[in-house]
Amino acid sequence: MPTQQEIVKQMNDAIWVLTEYAKKTFGLPDDFKITVKHTFAVGVQVSRGGLHRVNGVVVPYAKFALNRFQYPVTGMEEYARFANDPVIGSVKTGCWKSYLRVLVAHEVAHVVQWYLAYFMSHHELIRWFGRERGHGGLFQDIYRTLRLFVNPTLQITEVTHTRDELSKMRGIVIEHSEFVGKKYMTGGRVYECVGYIS
Numbered sequence: 001m002p003t004q005q006e007i008v009k010q011m012n013d014a015i016w017v018l019t020e021y022a023k024k025t026f027g028l029p030d031d032f033k034i035t036v037k038h039t040f041a042v043g044v045q046v047s048r049g050g051l052h053r054v055n056g057v058v059v060p061y062a063k064f065a066l067n068r069f070q071y072p073v074t075g076m077e078e079y080a081r082f083a084n085d086p087v088i089g090s091v092k093t094g095c096w097k098s099y100l101r102v103l104v105a106h107e108v109a110h111v112v113q114w115y116l117a118y119f120m121s122h123h124e125l126i127r128w129f130g131r132e133r134g135h136g137g138l139f140q141d142i143y144r145t146l147r148l149f150v151n152p153t154l155q156i157t158e159v160t161h162t163r164d165e166l167s168k169m170r171g172i173v174i175e176h177s178e179f180v181g182k183k184y185m186t187g188g189r190v191y192e193c194v195g196y197i198s
């Protein structure tokens with residue numbers, strides 16, 4: 001199993017390459033940068049991407065729940081409405097790097113979604129879809145672009161554990177939650193969430 005250091009390195013590499021790709025593809029400014037946090041806490045299973053207000057400045061922000069990558073994985077399960085999509089659907093893989101790359105693409109897509117809505121409302125995607133929240137057309141369009149970039153690099157390896165087995169192994173219940181709203185994160189600095197989606 002990978003060390004925490006290896007997991008964080010893989011996360012940072014994926015964020016860097018996807019940020020650069022997103023900048024070019026969606027016409028984001030040169031100084032576009034995502035403030036990234038991560039946690040290995042057992043109780044945190046949901047990653048998020050969006051915008052946060054840090055010391056009065058709204059910045060692109062993502063937080064990754066990395067606990068699961070310390071255990072065997074079964075891949076990335078996507079939301080039911082596009083789980084079977086050939087491009088942005090779920091990925092069954094026992095390769096943690098592939099899973100993490102898909103997760104990063106998902107959250108970076110949310111960051112771009114909020115960034116366009118908040119800072120670039122004249123952008124063609126916002127003109128087309130509106131300031132959609134959640135996992136609707138705007139998110140899926142952005143995510144599709146990122147997944148088309150990421151998918152060819154994925155390693156599909158044998159899945160040796162079921163989701164339920166993993167859940168018992170870690171003593172946690174894996175489930176998705178989805179919400180939009182304002183939330184203050186506790187611990188350390190206080191970030192005002194401008195908007196994010198898991």
Ligand SMILES: [Zn+2]
Pocket residue numbers: 106110135197198
């Ligand atoms: Zn999401």
